[in-house]
Amino acid sequence: MQSKTKKLLAALIAAGIVPAAHAADIKLGVAEALSGGAAQYGVSIRNGFQLAADEINAAGGINGNKLVLVVEDEQGKKEEAINVFKKLIFKDNVLMVFGPTLSNSAQAADPIAQAAKTVAFGTSNTADGITSIGNYVFRNSVTEADVLPATISTVKAKTGLKNVAVLYGNDDVFTKSGYDNFKKALEDQKIPVTTTETFAKGDVDFKAQLTKIKGTNPDAIVLSALLAEGAPIMVQARQLGLNVPVIGGNGMNSVKIFDLAPGGASNNLWIGSPWSIENKAPENVKFIDAYKAKFNGSPDQFAAQSYDAMYIVAQALKNTKITGELPKDRAALRDALPSVTWTGATGAFKFRQANDRAGKPAGYDADQAPIVSVTKDGKYVI
Numbered sequence: 197m198q199s200k201t202k203k204l205l206a207a208l209i210a211a212g213i214v215p216a217a218h219a220a221d222i223k224l225g226v227a228e229a230l231s232g233g234a235a236q237y238g239v240s241i242r243n244g245f246q247l248a249a250d251e252i253n254a255a256g257g258i259n260g261n262k263l264v265l266v267v268e269d270e271q272g273k274k275e276e277a278i279n280v281f282k283k284l285i286f287k288d289n290v291l292m293v294f295g296p297t298l299s300n301s302a303q304a305a306d307p308i309a310q311a312a313k314t315v316a317f318g319t320s321n322t323a324d325g326i327t328s329i330g331n332y333v334f335r336n337s338v339t340e341a342d343v344l345p346a347t348i349s350t351v352k353a354k355t356g357l358k359n360v361a362v363l364y365g366n367d368d369v370f371t372k373s374g375y376d377n378f379k380k381a382l383e384d385q386k387i388p389v390t391t392t393e394t395f396a397k398g399d400v401d402f403k404a405q406l407t408k409i410k411g412t413n414p415d416a417i418v419l420s421a422l423l424a425e426g427a428p429i430m431v432q433a434r435q436l437g438l439n440v441p442v443i444g445g446n447g448m449n450s451v452k453i454f455d456l457a458p459g460g461a462s463n464n465l466w467i468g469s470p471w472s473i474e475n476k477a478p479e480n481v482k483f484i485d486a487y488k489a490k491f492n493g494s495p496d497q498f499a500a501q502s503y504d505a506m507y508i509v510a511q512a513l514k515n516t517k518i519t520g521e522l523p524k525d526r527a528a529l530r531d532a533l534p535s536v537t538w539t540g541a542t543g544a545f546k547f548r549q550a551n552d553r554a555g556k557p558a559g560y561d562a563d564q565a566p567i568v569s570v571t572k573d574g575k576y577v578i
């Protein structure tokens with residue numbers, strides 16, 4: 197800003213014509229999939245951010261300064277995630293970036309934030325390796341590595357399954373990582389695999405794989421998929437008379453499954469997550485009520501995690517002196533984040549240091565334990 201303009205602005209603030217808070221807005225980037233298949237998750241995520249930011253601003257903001265969200269649609273595509281990260285970081289000059297929605301996009305876009313020494317905070321990325329990108333990469337989404345062993349052991353204990361068939365998407369960072377972690381958990385828990393089948397993004401007909409699976413007569417199907425393919429897989433499995441439990445990863449953990457696989461096709465789907473709509477803790481009840489009032493629908497795990505993430509960043513910002521010098525402020529926010537603890541919609545939260553591939557300290561993962569639930573008639577039951 198020109199110094200003349202600066203002086204004029206200062207005079208207008210002093211005269212009470214321009215509110216002082218405007219001069220110190222805190223700009224946060226939100227890069228999520230708001231169109232395309234991954235918008236099933238991205239819209240919920242954006243809603244969670246908006247709800248939390250509105251609440252924080254209504255309660256006085258951050259030491260009197262208002263949070264302003266700069267929201268961009270990265271369309272669930274890694275090239276778009278890269279473009280949007282560049283726009284937010286270099287053109288909009290945001291303090292930090294939330295997102296992107298898919299691990300597949302995070303693996304491509306987070307290195308941009310890391311190189312620019314700007315925090316990239318994922319609220320839905322659950323694949324291995326995301327936080328190994330570097331020390332500016334954070335997430336509060338619990339990883340497949342942390343969730344899937346508990347999901348498998350719970351289904352084993354409750355259904356007595358003896359073997360499983362495996363079905364996974366082999367061209368997506370998250371579905372592939374889910375597969376790797378399922379495979380490891382099955383080996384660790386000595387559960388034999390009857391067959392392993394794959395599919396690709398955009399496939400619509402899964403009957404060949406499901407018929408093969410049916411031929412091996414498994415006690416359950418382990419499924420690492422995003423909703424766009426996972427929902428039709430459930431519909432087609434039930435059509436073929438495959439009514440065994442389906443054990444899903446994070447991609448299958450959305451209330452959208454009840455609309456996308458209607459008429460009971462979504463029954464008997466097992467998933468693990470730290471968040472449940474049934475959890476009656478006061479922080480969660482407050483979140484669910486506020487979400488319903490604002491968006492006229494029920495929240496899901498993705499909204500709960502983004503809502504909590506905004507409060508986690510707000511706690512860090514309260515301990516950060518914003519100077520107006522962007523590189524300094526971006527670094528100060530990064531340094532304030534690791535020690536934040538917060539009890540929100542997903543319960544008690546803290547970060548856990550992650551390492552890079554060489555075993556050196558890198559970014560931060562979520563340190564939370566999952567609860568396993570199963571779908572029954574349009575609900576998750578614990």
Ligand code: ILE
Pocket residue numbers: 237297298299300320321322323370422446447448
């Ligand atoms: N957890 C997955 C991922 O990391 C999806 C996110 C479901 C929306 O890509």
